[in-house]
Amino acid sequence: MSTCLHRRFPLIVSTVLLITGCKVGRDYKGTGVTAPTGYERGPAVPDTTALAGLAGNDTLDWWRLFQDPLLDTLIHAALANNRDLNTAILNIDRAATLLAISKADIAPKLSMKGDYSYGNYPFLFDDAARSSAFGGAAVSWELDIWGRIRRQNEAARAQLLREQYAVRAVQLELIAAVAYTYFELLEYRTDLAISQRTYALRDSMYIIIDARFRGGIAAEIDLDQARIQRAIAATAIPFQERLIAFTEHALSVLIGRTPGRISTGAALADQPSVPEIPVGLPSELLQRRPDVLASEQDIVAQNALTGAAFAQRFPTLSLTGLLGVASTDLAGFTSGTTAYSISGGLLGPVFHWGQNRRRVEVERIKTEQAVLQYEQTVLNALRDVEDALVAIETLKKEEVARRAHVQAAVHAEFLSKERYDKGVTSYLESLESQRQAFESQLGLAAVQRALLSSYVRLYKALGGGWPTEQDKKAAQEPE
Numbered sequence: 001m002s003t004c005l006h007r008r009f010p011l012i013v014s015t016v017l018l019i020t021g022c023k024v025g026r027d028y029k030g031t032g033v034t035a036p037t038g039y040e041r042g043p044a045v046p047d048t049t050a051l052a053g054l055a056g057n058d059t060l061d062w063w064r065l066f067q068d069p070l071l072d073t074l075i076h077a078a079l080a081n082n083r084d085l086n087t088a089i090l091n092i093d094r095a096a097t098l099l100a101i102s103k104a105d106i107a108p109k110l111s112m113k114g115d116y117s118y119g120n121y122p123f124l125f126d127d128a129a130r131s132s133a134f135g136g137a138a139v140s141w142e143l144d145i146w147g148r149i150r151r152q153n154e155a156a157r158a159q160l161l162r163e164q165y166a167v168r169a170v171q172l173e174l175i176a177a178v179a180y181t182y183f184e185l186l187e188y189r190t191d192l193a194i195s196q197r198t199y200a201l202r203d204s205m206y207i208i209i210d211a212r213f214r215g216g217i218a219a220e221i222d223l224d225q226a227r228i229q230r231a232i233a234a235t236a237i238p239f240q241e242r243l244i245a246f247t248e249h250a251l252s253v254l255i256g257r258t259p260g261r262i263s264t265g266a267a268l269a270d271q272p273s274v275p276e277i278p279v280g281l282p283s284e285l286l287q288r289r290p291d292v293l294a295s296e297q298d299i300v301a302q303n304a305l306t307g308a309a310f311a312q313r314f315p316t317l318s319l320t321g322l323l324g325v326a327s328t329d330l331a332g333f334t335s336g337t338t339a340y341s342i343s344g345g346l347l348g349p350v351f352h353w354g355q356n357r358r359r360v361e362v363e364r365i366k367t368e369q370a371v372l373q374y375e376q377t378v379l380n381a382l383r384d385v386e387d388a389l390v391a392i393e394t395l396k397k398e399e400v401a402r403r404a405h406v407q408a409a410v411h412a413e414f415l416s417k418e419r420y421d422k423g424v425t426s427y428l429e430s431l432e433s434q435r436q437a438f439e440s441q442l443g444l445a446a447v448q449r450a451l452l453s454s455y456v457r458l459y460k461a462l463g464g465g466w467p468t469e470q471d472k473k474a475a476q477e478p479e
Contacts, residue, residue, distance in 0.1 A: 023147025025307020081256025148311035
């Protein structure tokens with residue numbers, strides 16, 4: 001019998017490979033989404049090679065363009081210690097484990113089987129008690145005739161890729177958040193310095209007017225106005241100190257440490273200008289935005305699950321094998337008779353009240369939803385780039401106007417003070433000039449911070465980097 005089985009084994013294997021070579025359901029053929037030929041507000045001739053060079057060529061370290069070593073240190077600390085990012089990285093390990101579990105379903109399962117019984121069976125034998133024992137290995141194998149298990153493997157593989165892209169998205173979000181918060185900290189420290197200078201100026205002015213009032217030269221209303229303006233400047237100082245502390249605490253949490261003080265590099269006004277950014281083509285955006293790539297993997301996974309649901313409408317074929325030693329006496333178990341068996345089972349739905357058909361329909365609806373979500377993600381990605389381009393273009397113009405405003409306001413403040421000292425004008429004119437100079441300097445700092453943040457926003461909108469070689473190999477991994 002064993003010789004006959006040995007001769008038939010190659011035939012059995014060939015038959016199994018033949019019947020498991022097909023998969024029901026549709027293979028994923030792409031989203032069919034066509035990107036526009038260019039950005040409405042982007043450069044006329046995009047230079048994607050320059051963009052890759054600026055970004056570090058397949059890396060995420062685009063923030064180096066800001067040329068701030070302390071910002072670079074903070075971002076590296078965040079990438080190493082941020083809890084949300086580390087949680088997302090663990091999702092990759094979980095998805096890889098689930099993929100390994102899914103892959104194991106397609107292979108035969110080997111189990112250990114053993115049993116022992118003792119008793120009499122008068123209806124079969126005499127009244128004497130007997131013992132029987134069996135020990136051996138059991139093999140079970142569900143033949144994936146319709147590709148249900150392989151479709152589930154496709155879905156698990158897509159989920160793994162999705163988690164990898166999701167980690168890239170979290171990295172990009174984290175880097176941008178650190179940069180945003182860092183530039184806000186620079187702005188608040190600039191505002192604090194402006195407030196302190198303004199307070200010092202108004203305090204000295206108050207002392208002068210107070211002396212004049214005591215000498216009967218200045219009116220009491222001038223003294224009150226000077227006191228009010230000094231109080232306004234004094235109020236701005238703790239307000240800015242509070243914003244600085246809150247921002248330092250937020251930045252500390254982003255880099256994964258307890259809230260505390262944060263050191264910064266060059267002042268906001270001394271930050272070097274950022275190189276011009278060649279934005280590339282919209283079609284290339286879809287190949288590097290991690291959120292777009294992750295959304296596409298949702299479609300791949302859902303398409304595979306639809307195929308798996310469709311395969312459930314067909315019969316399943318399973319093989320079971322048993323090989324071991326049987327004995328009617330436990331003491332003689334080692335010298336017992338070799339026992340084996342091979343069996344096959346077929347189980348298929350006949351009438352389940354349309355459950356399996358409706359399961360397929362549910363998965364198809366989910367696939368359509370995934371496609372719509374992908375299209376929405378693409379639209380949002382294109383909008384992000386356009387918004388960032390507009391922000392940079394307009395903020396550059398606004399910065400030029402703000403600088404002119406500050407220059408004129410500071411000069412007007414000086415002239416008003418001179419005119420007041422010489423008795424040519426009232427103190428109200430001097431106060432108004434002080435107010436305009438103070439607000440213009442704060443406005444310039446806000447625009448400078450917004451411009452730097454807009455560059456961060458553009459890098460983030462462009463994907464912040466490109467798929468690494470490891471990502472490309474994972475995407476091309478055979479089933």
